[in-house]
Amino acid sequence: MIPLVDLKSQYASLKGEIDGAIADVVQSCHFILGPQVEAFEAEFADYCQTRFACAVNSGTSALHLALLAAGVGPGDEVITVSYTFVATAAAIRYTGAQPVFVDIDPRTCNIDPSQIESAITSRTKVIMPVHLHGSCADMDRIMEVARRHNLIVIEDAAQAHGAKYRGRRAGSMGHLACFSFYPGKNLGAYGEAGAVVTSDERHATLIRQLRDHGQNEKYHHERLGYNYRMEAIQGAVLKVKLKYLDDWNDARRRHAETYRHELRNADVRLLEETEGSNSVHHIFPVFTQERDDLQRHLQAAGIGTGIHYPIPVHLQSGYRELGYSAGDFPHTERAADETLSLPMYPELTPGAVVQVADSVRQFRRKSVAVHP
Ligand SMILES: *Cc1c(COP(=O)(O)O)cnc(C)c1O
DSSP states (O other): OBOSOOHHHHHHHHHHHHHHHHHHHHHHTOOBSHHHHHHHHHHHHHHTTOSEEEEESOHHHHHHHHHHHTTOOTTOEEEEESSSOTHHHHHHHHTTOEEEEEOEETTTTEEOGGGTGGGOOTTEEEEOOBOGGGOOOOHHHHHHHHHHHTOEEEEEOTTOTTOEETTEETTSSSSEEEEEOOTTSSSOOSSOOEEEEESOHHHHHHHHHHTBTTEEETTEEOSOOOBOBOBHHHHHHHHHHHTTHHHHHHHHHHHHHHHHHHTTTSSSEEOOOOTTEEOOOSOEEEEOTTHHHHHHHHHHTTBOOBOSOSSOGGGSGGGGGGOOOTTSSHHHHHHHHHEEEEOOOTTOOHHHHHHHHHHHHHHHHHHHHHOO
């Protein structure tokens, strides 16, 4: 059995260090924010090439607070993609603002920068590109449009810890950027966690207030805030794991290379990387019109797969009020219908990657034989 992801083998490889870090938190009885979280914040900001990291309790909270720090509220519009995890759009709705979707570039599955300008109105405040599957959106073009229209850019970097674009880290290019440390992400906590990174001190100060009930000192609440604080156990685990992130991302890149090589003549479409981008392959998708059959074929061969994501946000019933309908974003809808995520995690063996690729190729031969 080759699973889609495997968190247990990573824990096994770090057990001593992780157990020690958790025990230290329990011993200290400093369970929320505190020195462990501050130490992680400093290291993560450094890693992301930003001045500040503000630790929060999920990627969704990070997005919500980044939008609030950018001044987004009711009546405003935020330009983003429908081809993303739903949290991107949910966070925009929490502020009372309207998500305005644009289609993806089908080659990268990231926001198509050439479609952003025509979506801008007098109410647009923010552009929120998503670095989907670990590959950066075309940030130079996005920042250029934002500059011309005086808009704030918030990167949804929840899948892109350590990714690079023209030498810069994901998270360092927009005015603010949001990370999720959901356990299955490239840098995953042992529970819920997230962070906002920025180099703007005013944004960082405001986000630290907002995550802690709007207080600037204990029991002095300057504004309406939230309980979005990171737990110390998560900070301690993340600080241990951050040291290994580059090695893990390198392993993912090697697996992606092997997949690309082994699938070069297979009858499935692969993603192209945005020019100048260096993906960290959070997800490795293939695309085929026979997606559901391929998934069953791999399942029968003992290979776990996933679909990221089967229904674009604009077609979710909970988002009907946005007024979109089927056909509005053809590339997004086609990708959702055809995508299938192959096993991808650092601890995969090269042999397992080849085995998965072989199985994908066998499916194509079989289906070609049946329907010539
Ligand atoms: C995981 C994810 C989020 C949300 O993060 P949580 O920590 O689960 O709240 C937001 N955006 C994208 C693109 C994600 O993949």
